[in-house]
Amino acid sequence: MNIHFKTAWDYIRRSPFQALAATFVLSLTFFVATLVSVLVYSSSKLITYFETRPQVIAFLKDTASDNDIANLQHKLQTNPKIQDVKYVSKEEALSIYKNATSDNPLLGQLVSPSIFPASLEFSVTDLSYAQTAIDSVKSEPIVDSVGFTAALGGETSLNQVVARLRTITTYVKIGGVVFVGLLAITSLVVLLTIISMRIVGRKEEVEILNLIGATQGFIRSPIIIEAFIYTAFGIVLGWAIAFIAILYLAPTAVSYFGEIPILPESALGIFELFGIIFIGEILIGLVLALSGSLLAISRVKKER
């Protein structure tokens, strides 16, 4: 075993509670960082979903003829900014309603196709065009009213829905960064304190090593390695616990959000997401361990 690694490991074994404190705080930081990263990913996916798939429904008047409907459908289909144009007849609307109320069949029996308006459903390729498309369709004589999906409550336009989602996502990002930042600073301070204590405890050893001609690199290596060991344990533990927790909660969350892909659908996608988070955390860990140990070392006055 490399002498520096052995020295670092020996010091960790000799002060298990200091090592535990450092590992625990770092694990907590990386656990929260992993959760926040997944939350940011999911909220981004949520907003992307609404941005790219704003479903607009143009309810048609009962008086609309098949020809008028076909013309409007054709007009929408030829618009490059509009996609997935679909005609939903009264009968199909009833069928959708029955499916939606399948847990209460009585509701389905009480209605007939005539009370449901036929409709044209479509989405826009670019969110900025959504309101224009809605306004344009509204002005069509055969259109009775225009609705859109995904209203979170009280929004009167699709832009408001997306704006509200963006605000929520921004809050999640800022809140996450602030929270993870505070935890990272706490980790740095804990690391700094523990490494400083270690240096003070090693004062005699450092003095001896200096006298027998050890370079600063030789003396510092075990200290830096020790910080790396704490950080490595912190990353692996924090990340793994968060990974398990998210895997455990994923089915509930996915089922709650339905078709909105808040998490990658395939196992490979999940591993890819967590792999990226893990790599990111390793980079942050490197910075934490290096800055913590070097700051602690810089506090020790040079002998000569």
Place this chain on the structure above:
Amino acid sequence: MSTEEIGIIHFRGVTKKFGTHLALSDVSFDVKKGEFVFITGPSGAGKTTILKIILGELTPDVGEATVDGFNVKTLGSKDLPLFRQKIGTVFQDFKVLPERTVYENVSVALAVIGLPENVWQERVTHVLKLAGLSRQINLFPSQLSGGELQRVSLARALVVNPKIILADEPTGNLDWETSDNLMQLFEKINAEGKTIIMATHNLDIVKKYKKRTINIVGGKMTSNEK
């Protein structure tokens, strides 16, 4: 060949002050390669200050100290470790690493000079045998006597094959018999061509081993004779 040419240590008018206390005053001497020199004097005379200057722990306020071609005063912090790697030091208080075994205490010096790990065992075993510590190889300092600790300190100094060995009161904490055994070991090492500078106030040892003796009193060199 002049003294300058064959000498390994040169002190020229070295003066060192600690605040208002004059530790060394205008001290000049030379040490040749392979020489064994005692530095004697009462406690606080300045013996350790001389050794510390040779080791680069202190720098002269006035004068010049040259060790193996290096001017101690102008040594940069990057050169200092390399400079010290050429000097083996035996300390009065042993300065062994308390949580390392005898083997580890000696091998750390090899790690410091960057010797590959695969040659450590052979060199450490050899030097521990020379120091009479073969049976204590896996013991910790707390399990050793004062004499054994001093020999660990000497073994660590020797293992890097230094040009110069500094010994600061190596017999200070030892009984006569142990001191004598240690001195015989120093003689043996000196016979192999190592330069040894030993600070001591043990006049019995000085008398018995009859080496050149530099006497310091109150920071001033009072004699320099064989």
